[in-house]
Amino acid sequence: MDTSPALLGLIAEGPTYGYDLKQRYDRVFAGRRIAFGQIYAALARMIRDGLIVALGEEAGAGPARKRYEVTAEGRRHLEDWLRTPDVPSPALASNLFAKTVLALMLDDNADQLLDVQRAAHLARMRELTTLKHSAPLLERLAIDHALFQIEADLRWIDATSARLTDMKKELSADG
Amino acid sequence: MADLATTAPLIRATGLRKSFGPTEALRGIDLDIDRGEVVAVMGPSGSGKSTLIHCLAGVLTPDAGDVTINGTELGRLDADARARLRLKEIGFVFQFGQLLPDLTAVDNVALPLLMGGASRRAARAESYAWLERLGLGDQGDKFPGQMSGGQAQRVAIARALATRPTVLFADEPTGSLDSVAAESVLETMLDVVREARTTVLLITHDPRTAAYADREVIVRDGRLSGSALVGRS
The missing domain is CATH 1.10.10.10 (Winged helix-like DNA-binding domain superfamily/Winged helix DNA-binding domain)
Incomplete structure (x- = not known):
């Protein structure tokens, strides 16, 4: 982070x-x-x-x-x-977590920040999927690994999107 | 008109609204899709995704707004004319269960061609060619029950493409397949549609499937979000 x-x-x-x-x-x-x-x-x-x-x-x-x-x-x-969306990487989750929490606390648009990040993730998945199409098997497996990790981030983004209102309530109660 | 055909979007939806009783399923959707584009339509269940697709395909009539496909405003057509347009312009692939179990693969593919007036011989020859393109050149005489899930989906895709539709609506086309089979079906399908310049709406909740598209649109609460925001800051 x-x-x-x-x-x-x-x-x-x-x-x-x-x-x-x-x-x-x-x-x-x-x-x-x-x-x-x-x-x-x-x-x-x-x-x-x-x-x-x-x-x-x-x-x-x-x-x-x-x-x-x-x-x-x-x-x-x-x-x-x-x-600014982050480049999908293993270090991303905590950064995105921090951004989301701060956006909520500062009344910024957390929903939009997640949308932008989701779009960046999907764009990266598209690039990798295109690369994969013509890649030899070993490389395809490596690309798959990257795709699954990005997918995990996306699931987190979707789950968080659905809980923004509750998170905001909890943070204001805490502040 | 030639200019119009090449520059206007193939599908244009403007101000689409649709309610079911008190529930607003679509709250004003504008969407342009160019000829030959492959667009993933994503969104959680209940987001309005299916309603949008049904309006775009002319299955549902929106309360407000209109859909134009290949220069024809769907709102100006009566039900019969809409059904004819669907037959001519649109192909559908669903998750599963769409092949007739008592017909061989090649006869399943030939069916819409026969309904369109082709001779049996021409329809079968054309169908074998489509099966070949989808990697099933030697499977034409099998019945759906003798095929794997991935093979059956390829047959369904061949059947949807055999009439050379302008637009293919593929609704979770690999939703019932394991990930390796799904990948192989998607790769083949995309190779074939890109070569034929068929416009595809790929409806999916799976980002790995959506990644095969040129772009995605995300439906949430009856509106589009997501890709429209890229580049904005």
Whole structure:
């Protein structure tokens, strides 16, 4: 999963502290725990790239805390990421999962994002099927393997499409 | 007219709506299909997929909108004229159970040709040629019960193509076959239809089957979604 855009998505929900960001990340992307070191490295990169800004430091009882807020550039970057289909690959599932969850939380069009990804998957299946037609048997088997994996993703896309409304309810209850 | 025939889409559906009682099965569908295109029609059950296909084939009359096939507006035809158009322009292949069990493969294929007025001899010769094209050159004298599922589907495809329809509606044509047999039937079918430039609507819920088409349209809640969105961002 792409950690940076996922964090950016969580910041886009509303200004947040590094500590809260980690809590939210661990809860939303259940099972994909992230270390504080990774978070602060990602935050530094995003500040450098102008995607977020650090708001004034707040001195409290403990060490100074910074709140992070998304910039207009950051929002554009996030929208591009959400709306660009991924190349079908074994690493895709978690990325698509993150995009779907964030699209729901940010009231973006999750349905459309799944449609775009479905179309990208079907297009890739078409390419592979065309290749397969003239391929020797061994290659056909290799292509079959790729086709079955893409098909598994598609099933997940269809199952998720059918459950978007319920997912949205659960996420708003959680937030 | 020659220009029109080459540039206009072979099938054009505009503003199709159809309800069954309170249920809106189609809620405004626009679809163009070019001559020679192979288009997969996908969608979950209950999406309106079957209603769309039945409207495109002139089996159902839409409440609103119209379908034009090869320059003929279906809405302007009475039931008889629609039935004649179906016989002339459209071939159908279903999932299974479409061959007559008491006729040999070659006689099954010859049947629509005989109904169209061909002589028995010409019809059988033509039918053997179609069976040959579908890889069944030596199976013509077998009865459907003596054939595998994949072979029987090839016979059904040969029969649907024998009348040289402009459009072939193939509804889950390999739905009852295992994946290796399905693959072989689809590859053969697609080779033959592409060579004949037959336009095909391949109705399926299976993405592996849909991948044999040039593009897909996805019906959901009575509307088209999916491929129309590609390229938009």
